[in-house]
Amino acid sequence: MSERITRNEVIHVARLARLSLTDTEIDEFTGQLGDILEHAADVEALDVGDIEPTSLPLPMTNVLRADVRRASLARDDFLTQAPASEAGQFRVPPILGEEP
Amino acid sequence: MSALGVAAAVRSGEVRAVDVVEEYLARIETRNGELNAFNLVMADEARAAAAAVDACVAAGDDPGPLAGVPVALKDNMCTQGIATTCSSKILEGWEPPYDATVVARLAAAGAVAVGKTNLDEFAMGSSTENSAFGPTRNPLDTDRVPGGSSGGSAAAVAADLAAISLGSDTGGSIRQPAAFCGVVGMKPTYGVVSRYGLIAFGSSLDQIGPFSTSVADSAAVLEVIGGHDPFDSTSIDAPAFDLRSVLGRGVDGMRIGILRELSGGTGSVDGISPDVQARAAAAAEALEAAGARVQEVSVPSATLGLSAYYLVAPAEASSNLSRFDGVRFGLRVDAPTTGEMMTATRTAGFGPEVKRRIMLGTYALSAGYYDAFYGKALKVRTLMLAEFASAYEQVDLLLTPTAPTTAFRLGERTADPMTMYVNDVCTIPSNLTGHPGISVPFGVGDDGMPVGIQLLGPALSEPTIYQAAAVLEASAPHPGGKEGR
Numbered sequence: 001m002s003e004r005i006t007r008n009e010v011i012h013v014a015r016l017a018r019l020s021l022t023d024t025e026i027d028e029f030t031g032q033l034g035d036i037l038e039h040a041a042d043v044e045a046l047d048v049g050d051i052e053p054t055s056l057p058l059p060m061t062n063v064l065r066a067d068v069r070r071a072s073l074a075r076d077d078f079l080t081q082a083p084a085s086e087a088g089q090f091r092v093p094p095i096l097g098e099e100p
Numbered sequence: 101m102s103a104l105g106v107a108a109a110v111r112s113g114e115v116r117a118v119d120v121v122e123e124y125l126a127r128i129e130t131r132n133g134e135l136n137a138f139n140l141v142m143a144d145e146a147r148a149a150a151a152a153v154d155a156c157v158a159a160g161d162d163p164g165p166l167a168g169v170p171v172a173l174k175d176n177m178c179t180q181g182i183a184t185t186c187s188s189k190i191l192e193g194w195e196p197p198y199d200a201t202v203v204a205r206l207a208a209a210g211a212v213a214v215g216k217t218n219l220d221e222f223a224m225g226s227s228t229e230n231s232a233f234g235p236t237r238n239p240l241d242t243d244r245v246p247g248g249s250s251g252g253s254a255a256a257v258a259a260d261l262a263a264i265s266l267g268s269d270t271g272g273s274i275r276q277p278a279a280f281c282g283v284v285g286m287k288p289t290y291g292v293v294s295r296y297g298l299i300a301f302g303s304s305l306d307q308i309g310p311f312s313t314s315v316a317d318s319a320a321v322l323e324v325i326g327g328h329d330p331f332d333s334t335s336i337d338a339p340a341f342d343l344r345s346v347l348g349r350g351v352d353g354m355r356i357g358i359l360r361e362l363s364g365g366t367g368s369v370d371g372i373s374p375d376v377q378a379r380a381a382a383a384a385e386a387l388e389a390a391g392a393r394v395q396e397v398s399v400p401s402a403t404l405g406l407s408a409y410y411l412v413a414p415a416e417a418s419s420n421l422s423r424f425d426g427v428r429f430g431l432r433v434d435a436p437t438t439g440e441m442m443t444a445t446r447t448a449g450f451g452p453e454v455k456r457r458i459m460l461g462t463y464a465l466s467a468g469y470y471d472a473f474y475g476k477a478l479k480v481r482t483l484m485l486a487e488f489a490s491a492y493e494q495v496d497l498l499l500t501p502t503a504p505t506t507a508f509r510l511g512e513r514t515a516d517p518m519t520m521y522v523n524d525v526c527t528i529p530s531n532l533t534g535h536p537g538i539s540v541p542f543g544v545g546d547d548g549m550p551v552g553i554q555l556l557g558p559a560l561s562e563p564t565i566y567q568a569a570a571v572l573e574a575s576a577p578h579p580g581g582k583e584g585r
Contacts, residue, residue, distance in 0.1 A: 017462040019459070033460055035516075036518065039410070040407040040410060040473065042403075042404060042407050051482050053478030053479050053482060057534025074197075081197065093441050
């Protein structure tokens with residue numbers, strides 16, 4: 001098994017990504033992510049110091065539309081597709097464990 | 101019959117669209133149980149749309165260039181009021197309130213949507229085995245995969261369950277399944293086809309394109325779905341291509357480069373099987389015989405594509421898929437607090453491959469690793485853009501096999517993610533650079549399964565690509581496309 005990523009790092013990343021992993025999954029991902037990162041070592045090792053990064057392949061600047069009013073989709077069409085809604089808003093359980 | 105053949109017959113009133121659609125729905129009924137190409141068959145909607153096309157013809161109005169053509173849609177494209185799942189449990193019960201631009205444009209052109217096709221969950225995979233609804237099977241050999249992630253769309257066209265279909269291609273997800281199923285698959289230049297209503301995987305890489313049984317049908321579909329869309333801020337502000345006029349022009353004097361690093365010989369990445377290499381060499385010879393000037397061209401950074409891609413794509417995916425949190429759409433697993441609800445929902449709703457990529461992307465973007473992985477991968481994209489630009493000073497198009505092997509057997513590569521990822525080695529570079537690429541069937545491998553040949557070009561070189569693809573198609577040893585050939 002590769003040591004490029006530790007079990008604890010996998011647990012930390014899962015928490016950041018809001019995923020709950022079983023012990024078996026943590027072991028599996030530790031090995032598999034390690035293998036993938038091992039493959040990515042050629043990129044990691046590259047000397048690309050003064051090269052500018054490319055986040056979008058085509059040269060594009062920010063796009064603005066004309067400041068003209070137009071119809072938008074109806075709020076209720078979205079709310080009826082949500083797991084829960086109330087008073088024109090998405091409804092969620094308490095945040096931070098507090099009662100609403 | 102080709103899509104253009106169907107459209108011509110329907111437009112002239114020789115054939116009724118309602119009869120065409122019944123024929124296709126009957127075939128879906130017979131074959132889909134075995135192939136699992138469709139997540140959802142839109143029988144009622146398809147019948148109504150076909151009747152509207154016939155009414156249009158009867159009234160003497162123009163029903164559009166794809167009149168009555170049955171089309172299958174990858175199930176990551178929004179269809180108003182019709183379930184759109186991404187083959188994931190997390191979108192269970194969700195019906196989009198709007199149509200994707202491509203869906204609306206096909207309908208406006210008279211095409212008849214017959215169903216939503218299976219995919220690797222959220223388009224993450226190369227075999228359509230990572231689906232919450234079970235794998236799709238290759239119509240040419242049902243023990244084999246159809247490729248992926250747009251495996252359902254490729255299989256639907258190969259089995260003639262739809263005359264054409266749409267897929268999305270983030271790292272090869274149109275071209276590789278097209279190669280595996282013996283059909284034509286096109287990934288246009290980034291920004292040519294609107295992504296509005298395509299559920300995002302890797303936003304700087306995703307592009308929608310057509311599957312078809314012929315190069316002419318592919319060009320006809322791209323003419324309809326391409327062109328500027330104000331609802332997609334990355335849409336190129338230019339009208340759709342005129343492609344069908346170039347198809348008969350041939351390749352006399354065209355310069356074609358065999359991309360050394362992706363062709364299997366000396367200096368190439370490993371793993372490209374000898375029978376596939378032989379087909380690629382034969383394709384180059386066929387183009388040369390038709391008047392093209394063929395030479396070998398080197399793009400050293402093409403070998404870095406796979407590594408860079410498996411950092412960039414998961415990073416973008418981890419960000420894009422953060423919206424699936426049980427609040428706005430689909431599944432919610434109840435829990436006492438919102439944070440716990442989100443974790444419970446995502447844990448229950450995502451399959452293993454999606455979780456793996458979210459984990460990888462979150463890691464690549466996290467503090468302390470961003471510069472080493474994600475930041476460097478973005479610099480590799482710059483390097484690749486520069487090297488491909490200099491290659492395209494020497495040649496008009498590049499040629500490679502589409503995939504390193506022919507279609508493999510179900511279950512053969514599910515145990516180890518890396519053995520699955522290497523499938524995309526030839527297709528990934530053009531996603532990182534945003535360039536167009538097409539896969540055209542060109543004979544079969546040692547196992548009798550189809551081999552696809554990939555033609556690549558610089559940004560907006562679609563007319564040149566189609567021009568050469570038509571020559572490849574005409575010189576291919578098999579007619580290509582339909583089973584039982």
